[in-house]
Amino acid sequence: MLEITELNFYILEKIIHEIAPELIDIYNIREDETEEQQIKTGRLHENRILGIMLKFFLEGKKKVTTRDVELEYKKFFKNIARSTISTYLNILKNETTLYKERKGRLVYYILHEDPPHEISPFWFTRLFCVDPAYFYRAIYFSSLYSIADIIVKKYMKKGIYNEVVESFKTLIGMIILYILKNRSSKCVLCQFGKQERYIGLFDSINSALKDRTDVLPSELRESLEKNYAEIPTFGGYCISDEEKEIEIIAQLINYANQYKKDMEYQTLVLNRRINTRLPEKITEIINR
Numbered sequence: 001m002l003e004i005t006e007l008n009f010y011i012l013e014k015i016i017h018e019i020a021p022e023l024i025d026i027y028n029i030r031e032d033e034t035e036e037q038q039i040k041t042g043r044l045h046e047n048r049i050l051g052i053m054l055k056f057f058l059e060g061k062k063k064v065t066t067r068d069v070e071l072e073y074k075k076f077f078k079n080i081a082r083s084t085i086s087t088y089l090n091i092l093k094n095e096t097t098l099y100k101e102r103k104g105r106l107v108y109y110i111l112h113e114d115p116p117h118e119i120s121p122f123w124f125t126r127l128f129c130v131d132p133a134y135f136y137r138a139i140y141f142s143s144l145y146s147i148a149d150i151i152v153k154k155y156m157k158k159g160i161y162n163e164v165v166e167s168f169k170t171l172i173g174m175i176i177l178y179i180l181k182n183r184s185s186k187c188v189l190c191q192f193g194k195q196e197r198y199i200g201l202f203d204s205i206n207s208a209l210k211d212r213t214d215v216l217p218s219e220l221r222e223s224l225e226k227n228y229a230e231i232p233t234f235g236g237y238c239i240s241d242e243e244k245e246i247e248i249i250a251q252l253i254n255y256a257n258q259y260k261k262d263m264e265y266q267t268l269v270l271n272r273r274i275n276t277r278l279p280e281k282i283t284e285i286i287n288r
Helices: 006-019 033-037 041-058 066-076 082-094 131-146 148-155 161-187 195-213 218-228 242-258 260-286
Strands: 098-103 106-111
Touching (some): 006 131, 041 066, 041 106, 066 082, 066 106, 082 098, 082 106, 148 242, 161 218, 161 242, 195 260, 242 260
């Protein structure tokens, strides 16, 4: 299981800078109105703690301690006291959303019911913060991107090695952008967030994606967005076990080999757009 660390976030940021530099300052935006105004913070903390429980659940870890939640909380949100986390875990337990299991001196918290699959994002985001789950998925794919040459060498069955590595990295880059898009589409629905801010984020990511995918076959785009870039709760693949992980990597290498000419053409189109826009921007600056 991949652990989220500051280094992992740094790698993700470095890759985003490489694949879509226009998003580097906005890709991880989070603006929660209730946190700024200090209202409904209780519900906000519950929402985030359940989001962390969801992330652990999707990783295959169903039992978590207060300490587990505390360490994870500070990775994604403004730090709060451990006693506050403990209070809200117990509130969720009293509401029968969670239940406790004691093993010696350790107390574990467990979701009373497994999170539903393929539920409407609107209803789901009323209870669970999806940020941790989506960023975990983005970090997982960024780890594949960073060792693409090793992975392709290990699992490639046909094709020209160098070409497949480049195509594989291009695919992974698109998946990461789709993950960010899927995450922002749920944040728009969040009861705590600044809707207009997340709409702007969604539009920016969508624009970056259009530039990098619009001449690719629709079946490839749909598969990347719905299967690989979406979390299981909303119909995406579950990658918590090694067998599924190998299956996913093998399929992506097949895609990299099958669609490499399409991706080469897409890259050519993107470079032409960039070269066209740059003089336009320079002219615009000069004329101000």
